[in-house]
Amino acid sequence: MKYAFSLLAVIALILVAGLGSLVPGMQYLFGVVIPYLAIMIFIGGFVYRIIQWAKSPVPFSIPTTCGQGVSLDFIKQDKLDCPTKTSEVVARMFLEIFAFRSLFRNTKSELHNGPKITYESSKWLWLFALLFHYSFLMIVIRHMRLFVEPIPFWVNAVEAVDSMLQIGAPTLYLSSVGLVGGVLLLFGRRLVSRHVRYISLNNDYFPLVLIFAIAATGILMRYFMRDNIDIMNIKQLAVGLVTLSPVIGAKIGTIFYIHLFLVSTLLVYFPFSKLMHMGGVFMSPTRNMANDSRAKRHINPWNDPEIKPHSYAGYEDEFREFMVDAGIPVEKELTAVKDEA
Amino acid sequence: MYNKGTIIPGLIIFVLFVTFPIWFNGLSAAPAPKPEMPPGGEKKCVESAEYMRANHMQMLNDWRDNVLRDDNRTVVEVEGKKYRKGLQQACMQCHTNKEKFCDNCHTYAAVNPYCWDCHLTPKEAASKGGTR
DSSP, X not given: OHHHHHHHHHHHHHHHHHHHTTSTXXXXXXXXXXXXXXXXXXXXXXXXXXXHHHHSOXXXXXXXXXXXXXXXXXXXXXXXXXXXXXXXXXXXXXXXXXXOHHHHTOEEEEEETTTEEEEEEOOHHHHHXXXXXXXXXXXXXXXXXXXXXXXXXXXXXXXXXXXXXXXXXXXXXXXXXXXXXXXXXXXXXXXXXXXXXXXXXXXXXXXXHHHHHHHHHHHIIIIIOOTTOOHHHHHHHHHHHHTTOOOXXXXXXHHHHHHHHHHHHHHHHGGGSGGXXXXXXXXXXXXXXXXXXXXXXXXXXXXXTTSOOOOHHHHHHHHHHHHHHTTOOOSSOHHHHHHHO | OOOHHHHHHHHHHHHHHHTHHHHHHTTOOOOOOOOOOOTTOOOOOSSOHHHXXXXXXXXXXXXXXXXXXXXXXXXXXXXXXXXXXXXIIIIHHHSOOTTTTHHHHHHHHTOOOGGGGTSOOHHHHHHHTOOO
């Protein structure tokens, strides 16, 4: 019933914004004050989290190696899966970030009659995640049309590609379909797959429900509840926000305030949740380290430089008498040492 | 803090991305353009101006379906004058300057209706001697 809680939480948020923004004078709170707070918490929280991570030492060299490492000349190295040079690490990270390579390998074990166990790569997560994230990216880029004036060409280009199908007016966006589809599939995956369902928590369901609600309010606003949704007016507010002189001109439909409030919630929630994987993917030592620990020594930052290496010979020199007393065998007998002296 | 050399530039890039609209606008942006009112002196649109601002694209879409799919070419009457349901036959009769009316808003809102791939703007229609 964890997903039910997330659902209720999002419904509560919708009610807060929906009813709250109807109160005269509260439009300023929902349209200006909360978005400002949200973006500040987002940037501040994000930077704070990254710095906290950057302060944690990496005691060992722990890249995950998924292929043949450097070896003899005639053995081919798997450069992407077992990188040894910075350039190879960069290539690996690039593909991780832009193509979600590690999700592609998401292995699933299944028990068959026999009994026999099989391991197979389950591509669903990879496919849904790709659909979801790229749709989200397109939507964020498209929204820039509301924040900047003049509009740079690449925003118009994304807009044109996204409305390529020319269905209806306002035209249907591919990314709207992609985002809603992606969220529903990712959510469904958590419900349908028993293993994933077992380990799913509130903080797995909540962002999905929240993002679904953001997409749904956006779509409703664009196609179905256009009353008082005058883009010119809304753009004036959005441009006002980023030029630090916000004004709410004419009346704006309630659905807009709900949409904005949900986005603000997402921004505030972001730095303190698993959504930080956006920054975290760059920081994970299992991906961003080169597998070169045999060529370069990885110094554990915990090491106290005051603590010098202590060889066995030195140890025996220090404790020889006690060792002999206790009957522990020693390499150099006491007499031998005395002879040397 | 470890790896300052990569993390600090990374954070700066992140902040630049997030604050893109702020520095791109440079704290001042052109105000919303005012679309030109019909030069013919008409005072009323087919619906209230407020409704038109928010809903004209859906209205056009409905009209198109009415005419082309349901053969419903009813006439709209504004201030006693009759217009045939249509893009060129209604809207553009009053809003005769597409460039100073429709485009004014559309450039600001980054929409580029593909209607004009086929339909003629009043300017084009005049130069070609057609009506539609």
